[in-house]
Amino acid sequence: MAREQVLTTGTNRPVQQQRTDKGWTPSRRERFLDHVAATCNVRAATEAVGLSQSSVYALRRRDPAFAAQWRMALLAGxxxxEEMLVSKAIAALEGVAVGDPDTVVCGAISIEQAIKLLDRHRSIVKGGSGHREQRSRATQAETDAMLIARIKAMRGKQERRV
Structure with missing residues (x-):
């Protein structure tokens, strides 16, 4: 197997280039994102590229560009x-066959599964908690300010007791 370039990032460090046969290569990232866009199924997408779910979630946490691409792939999916559901609904009403089986990209999905996925999508779009959003870490200054505020509050309580 030919080696591919992998771009890795570190905290506040420039991008380093590595050569490897394993991990999230650019082609694996692209295949994963294509699969997510086609199926909205992260587990199936990681299986399709031969890597674990935990590794893709770790990649999303450390690579904001990949996280944005993932979100766009989900939105496209x-x-x-939604287009597929509308098409099926129209076809059922008109008695017309749905789609060309040679152009179908994703596997079978029940109407119930599709509706659940769309409900989750709508809650995410509206700002709900359809899934865990990437959390950013507090800066040193934010952490210091929070700790100082808590210490002051504790001192104030202690002084009121005395």
């Missing part, structure tokens, strides 16, 4: 899913 949800749009596609």
């Amino acid at each position: 949800y749009d596609r899913l």
Whole structure:
């Protein structure tokens, strides 16, 4: 197997280049994102590229660009899913066959599964908690300010007791 370039990032460090046969290579990232856009299924997408779910979630946490690409792939997948549901609903009403089986990208999905995915998507779009959003870490200054405020509050309580 040919080696591919992998771009890795470190905290406040420039991007370093490595050569490896394993891990989240650019082609694996692209295949993963394509699969997510087609199916909205992260588990199936990681299986399709031969890597673990935990590794893709770790990559999303440390790579904001990949996290944005993942979100866009999900949005495209949800749009596609919604289009498929509308198409099926129209076909059922008109008695017309749905789609060309040679152009179908994703596997079978029940209407119930599709509706649940769309509900989750809508809650995310509206700012709900359809899934865990990436949390950013507090800066040193934010942490210091929070600790100082708590210490002052504790001292104030202690002085009121005396």
